[in-house]
Amino acid sequence: MRLRKVARASVNTPRLIAAAAREVRRADPLGAVVASVYQIIGATAALGVVAAGKLTFDALLQPEDAALGITPSLLLLALATALSGSVGPLQTQQHRLLGERVSQRVWDRLLDTTARADLVTYESAGFATSLERIQQNALTRPFAVTTSLLGLTGSLLGVVTLSAVLIGVEPLLVPILLAAGLPAVLLSRWASRTEFAFAHRLTPFARRRNYLRQLLTQRPYAAELRAFDSAGRLREKHAELNHEVNAGLRGQVRHRQLIAALTTLGVAAALTGALLAIVALVRQGRIGLPEAGAAAIAVRLLSGQLNTLFTSIGGLFESAPFLADLERFVASVPPAAPRGRKRTLTEGIALCDVTFRYPGQERPAVDGVDIRIGAGEVVALVGENGSGKTTLAKIAAGLYAPDTGSRRWDGAVVPAADVRASVTVIFQDFVRYQLTLRENIVISDGYRDEADLEDAAKRAGLLAATRELPDGLDTMLGRDLDEGVDLSGGQWQRVALARALYRDTGLVVLDEPAASLDPRAEYELFADVRAMLGGRAALLISHRFSSTRLADRIYVLDGGRVVECGTHDELMSRAGQYAELYTLQSAAYR
Ligand SMILES: Nc1ncnc2c1ncn2[C@@H]1O[C@H](COP(=O)(O)OP(=O)(O)O)[C@@H](O)[C@H]1O
Ligand SMILES: [Mg+2]
Known part of the structure; x- marks a missing residue:
């Protein structure tokens, strides 16, 4: 021995x-x-x-x-x-x-x-x-x-x-x-x-x-x-x-x-x-x-x-x-997948019978879900906390692979790296980069030109705030390093939105984009959401039903499953879970 x-x-x-x-x-x-x-x-x-x-x-x-x-x-x-x-x-x-x-x-x-x-x-x-x-x-x-x-x-x-x-x-x-x-x-x-x-x-x-x-x-x-x-x-x-x-x-x-x-x-x-x-x-x-x-x-x-x-x-x-x-x-850690290719979205993206379980978890977070987002459509995903919305967003954006079922881009299964390159997603816990406002926006796609940058800022409703900043777009944001300017939660949210819109992809996934906005700002954002998106398809995620009623189609998620699907009017007349929760939420504002 x-x-x-x-x-x-x-x-x-x-x-x-x-x-x-x-x-x-x-x-x-x-x-x-x-x-x-x-x-x-x-x-x-x-x-x-x-x-x-x-x-x-x-x-x-x-x-x-x-x-x-x-x-x-x-x-x-x-x-x-x-x-x-x-x-x-x-x-x-x-x-x-x-x-x-x-x-x-x-x-x-x-x-x-x-x-x-x-x-x-x-x-x-x-x-x-x-x-x-x-x-x-x-x-x-x-x-x-x-x-x-x-x-x-x-x-x-x-x-x-x-x-x-x-x-x-x-x-x-x-x-x-x-x-x-x-x-x-x-x-x-x-x-x-x-x-x-x-x-x-x-x-x-x-x-x-x-x-x-x-x-x-x-x-x-x-x-x-x-x-x-x-x-x-x-x-x-x-x-x-x-x-x-x-x-x-x-x-x-x-x-x-x-x-x-x-x-x-x-x-x-x-x-x-x-x-x-x-x-x-x-x-x-x-x-x-x-x-x-x-x-x-x-x-x-x-x-x-x-x-x-x-x-x-x-x-x-x-x-x-x-x-x-x-x-x-x-x-x-396996070798990196080849860099993804940015694809245009001509028909739409579909998740077909998708199930996903987090490592070490017994219950799937997403369970047999079918959803479809056509090119240029605004689709909403609503559901209570923990119903699987963020997980589904990550699958749609190519960050998680479905355990079973498939994710189809214009009808075909494409590499996850291509999906990541072709979808933009902003999470509810988005990053507040302690960098300049300009860098906070262009970090999603690298600097192209001033016009694109200003267009993204404008669509996200950031122009007025930018003018008030001491160095405009070149103002350092955040207080973690050096002398930055801290923004309000709602302003940070708009910065994140501008970041998403700057990266020009056929589909944008917005996970609770209005969570930090006040009711007026939320109303303004969603009243003209299609203009903001400029023809991009969107998956809007929210537990606030007021912001999603204008969507082309609404999926209601509960315990990782789609329980209802339709337009706002269809779902209301159906008098199911959506109608119940919608009434409950709007009653709270009356
Ligand atoms: N990183 C994780 N590891 C394990 N379980 C998770 C993780 N993230 C979320 N979950 C679980 O998955 C389910 C769905 O979560 P999530 O997709 O974040 O819901 P939602 O966005 O609708 O609030 C929840 O039960 C949650 O506890
Ligand atoms: Mg979530």
Whole structure:
């Protein structure tokens, strides 16, 4: 068992080191070369120290002209020592550059992966947790890998050259020192396993704690927290999580301290053994004093290099599971679908007998739904909270694939990417980009020209508000960053609407577009909804029946199923669920 572990470790190690080296080289080829030059200088300087030491001892033991003879060798010793000492700090600074580049590369890979993950992947269990674990490690691990890798190559170079010197003096000294290595390597394997397991256990606590920190610090939550005076209660939860983290960390730190102590002890024992061996060799007259002095220096330097070597291997072992975690994560998300092609809508879009269930949910959110939106038609989807309207919008917009049934574009099943490119959707929880008003609009399709931009703003009823802004379209919006201007909920909603209208597609899905509008603004918006849409087909979603009565067709959704369908007048005369809810809502306004 034990032996198999050793074998596996020794098989995996070169692969691991090669993989880490590849990452560093790809991230910053020039930086990797510069770092290697430092390594070579460092190893050469160490050899210089040993050689100068031997010359100094030689000179010391020469009876005649001792004072003159010792000066050059002492100068050489000083020079080599200074060089070997200054390489370290220079390297440390160089590593910062390299580490940053490696970290950027890791982030790029992570962002490439999240960008190509589809929406349903975001809903699946464990995705967010592994993403957060990787995000936290992506900040620190690449630097650790870089440092370990450079430490490894530098110390390996030092170990080889110094061992060569020692073999010249006494071959037996080298195995004595290397004997310290095997336990150290095994111990660092063990450390890396416990470290990864620890990170796994800790992530859920850390995620919850991060969430609380956001609640407690960020502007969008500030008003409600103060209104309810709930910061204290949230702080209690935060303190509980701190407590959990501390308890876990204490155990892990004790583990690691034990491992570090055992490793250091091993190296110290090997060092002592080697020095004792040198003393024995001198006693037996097998080596002279200068050789013994040089060997002692070499042993001292070698033990330092061995320490770095083992620490670096340990560092690589420790980071390896996190790098493997990243690789697994990258591999878990399928390659991106080819870019979608924007299609015109000539007949219409239809969902035929569509069922959709969220990952891990028992009940389908959408259950055997048939809806049809003809080109240029305005179709409404009404229903109470949780009836499946938003889910259906996401299916229509190509963001979720139906579990069963089909989504047809002009009668044919087309790739989801094409549907996404050909449908515009604004959700009820649309994004309030902390960017300029102009960027808030053109982000849906990229900048084309001023006329399109102004047309979208006008259709969304934004022109008057734009004129009042200090820098017009170039006013920074939002208060999260810098000096932006915050808008009212209704104004933000119009910005989102302008964003949707700017992206010229044959179908627009508007999920609760009037939720933040006052009744007059809502009335104005829907009184002339067809003019606003300019010939585009629309799926209007609302739980407010007043805004949808002018639609060409109304679907009533209940528990994920379509329960009624028709025009407002047809549904009213039918006296079913629609008529009941409509009467109920309009009675509230009377
Ligand atoms: N991300 C999700 N994961 C699991 N269930 C969800 C998710 N989003 C919505 N649901 C569930 O699906 C059903 C329909 O939700 P939704 O489409 O948002 O309804 P509506 O927009 O009509 O209020 C609800 O029962 C809701 O709890
Ligand atoms: Mg909804």
